[in-house]
Amino acid sequence: MYSRNSWDLSGTAVVAIECQNGTLGEDVAIPALRDAAGDLVDRIDDVLRTARSHGVRVLHAVYEGALGASNLGTEPLWRFIGPASEQWGPGTLPTRVLPRLLDATDIVSPRHHGLSPVQGTELLSLLKNFGIHTVVLVGVSVNIAVLVTAAAAAGEGFHVVVVRDAVRGVPPEYGEMVLENSIRQVARLVLSADLESQWQSAAAPATAG
Template structure:
């Protein structure tokens, strides 16, 4: 991505972080996060639809439960997530991507440990294998998973963009502070409507160049 508006669509992927029933659906592990979501799912859906329409790959990074592991981690957040997700297993309702956000062509990358999709997982190597160099992040939450993923992806050489109206933190005003004061240091911030228009323009330019 040579500038703020130049996109190599084939080298771009949207990574939807934990956009699943157990985080943004009815049976949630952290109710405060779902309650703060507001129109988040609508904004995520807009980004994913625009991505698919313009040849941008969509990858869902989900948490499928600890598979009975006794040691979930030392982070205090596990005191809340551990008991609430104790019965989560691969394919169970809480671990499934929200139906409206899932397309058969999407890639689903599960994990069974940690608080972010990138700690000891295959997500970033998988993206590199796909030829991806630019990652757009949507989902939850800005408090930990989005922040850690943005920093880790940037550290691995990816260009990182965070769709600021398609992510959320708890409380929401704190999420905005993290975006402005932390994530902005490792990623570009963009709004979902701007991404859609930029991708549309990039696709049109590619068609003209191919003639």
């Protein structure tokens, strides 16, 4: 269980949402999101490295394209994302996790439909199978994917933590509004530096023993 002052690291996982070349690297589908990223990849890298050093499982939720589907969904966003990601598929450059963020011990969970990694996927079931009860979210974007994932995970009984300087929305000021007025209602917000300090404290007794 997670509280502000204690962590069960063995039951914690970090889910990195769409930290892939097509969102934060080359051949991006939404240039405005990459342009607003700033030091986001650095902060995500910090969180993932810290997680691995403490034995916290890391999962990457990536979008691998619609695989030729003609009916992507009714959401207006698909009118833009659909054509921009038309050539995406498993193994193509835009769908690969940014190399600096990927480790051999990580798990990659792909999807081929929907606007969030929990929409009709096995992600939450996978986390439960691993005995995870606390989910830490990083990645993009706060506008939809991070928000929907946080709400869905909380609704399934997970404790949800969002690393506020390791997520981003567009425009950035709107992303901050979503964090404060929506995501805060379903998840705890923490800065990456504070998260690292909390995990170090949680790991200290085991190290001392």
